[in-house]
Amino acid sequence: MLLTYGVLKLAGFAVFMYLLDSAGDFRKKNPRFGGGEHPWDVLASWDGWWYQQIAEHGYDPALEPVPGATGLITLEGNSAAFFPLYPALMRLVSECTGLGLFGAGLTVSVLASFVAALGIYAVTRRLGGHRAGLVAAGLWAVWPGSGTEWSGYSESLYTALAVWACHAVMSRRWLTAGLLTFAAGLCRPTAAALVAALAVAALLSLRRRADGVLRPLAAVAIAPLGLFGYLAWVNYRMGDINGYSKLQDGAWAHKFDWGAHTFKVLTSLPVGHFDYLFARAFEDVIGVCVVLAVPALTVLLLRLRPPAVLVVYTVLSYLMVMTTQQIFGNVSRYLLPLFPLFVPLALAMSRLGWPSLVTVLGTAALASGSYAGYVLFELGVP
Secondary structure (H helix, E strand, O other): OHHHHHHHHHHHHHHHHHHHHHHOHHHHOOOOOOOOOOHHHHHHOOHHHHHHHHHHHOOOOOOOEOOOOOOOOOEOOOHHHOOOHHHHHHHHHHHHHOOHHHHHHHHHHHHHHHHHHHHHHHHHHHHHOHHHHHHHHHHHHHOOOHHHOOOOOOHHHHHHHHHHHHHHHHOOOHHHHHHHHHHHHOOOOOHHHHHHHHHHHHHHHHHHOOOOOHHHHHHHHHOOHHHHHHHHHHHHHHOOOOHHHHHHHHHHOOEEOOOHHHHHHHHHHHHOOOOOOOOOHHHHHHHHHHHHHHHHHHHHHHHOOOOHHHHHHHHHHHHHHHOEEOOHHHHHHHOOOOHHHHHHHHHHHOOOOHHHHHHHHHHHHHHHHHHHHHHHHHHOOO
């Protein structure tokens, strides 16, 4: 299984590096914003730059106005917008191995991507068998947004924690599920969906009286502490009960808007209008395709009658992304952790013969160097 994922991922990664080198656009860009001396430097730019700053200097949460600024961006960017688990692991690996923060960050991401692939295989195997599990792990390697799996980003780490938390719930290992969800809450704010999914699964277990009372309730109590603990600490340090949200809004124009921005994109792009915020044509087309595919795949997932934890996690994660104003092209990355959507596709594709599977996944792997890597890092703003 790990070989399947590794080969497909390596093929896409090699194409991504080739495209970067052959185009050469990164050489003209600021190293902080998609540039660098070597193609691989791009992997630690954009958000990756922030994670390195946290790993090296720690946090200093603050709401600092941009002098004289009006409009969308009124606050200086601050590292407190980025959750602490990934940079903490970067720092730990760097100090233990001497790799430096760049090498340590990539090491954490690559290892976490294999752990995530193994978890996706394990969950899918429970629902559809060994062959479907292999295909699902392969889909994780080639999915839109998968270019961040081997980069200085937290997607691989978060997905690894989320998938194994769901697997633990499915295996009725409640304390393990609670601890993994706790850790996921220290990785990304979208862990709120995972917390809710675990809570729903625990309530259903209590209703069935299948696992007693203490363990499910303990998992529910532990699960949100990472997410809400970090947010509470940031807000306390900023001296504002809503400081984290204000930072996201004022520094990145990232805020809850009931889906108004998403609706604007979905109604503008099909008619060739790019008058919405953060418009980037190529990246946004990929984003629209992913956004529209999710409901269809969710219906197919529901037909399989999967455990409630997978359904709640998928639906809430999707709604959190759709109801937020953000750089729309990034939705392919934000929706990358929705691993349950791979299950119905994997079950359908597992009926293909090996030559057909190799052809389909191999072609997608090579193409992913462009649509999941180059487009995200160089033609958009990840």
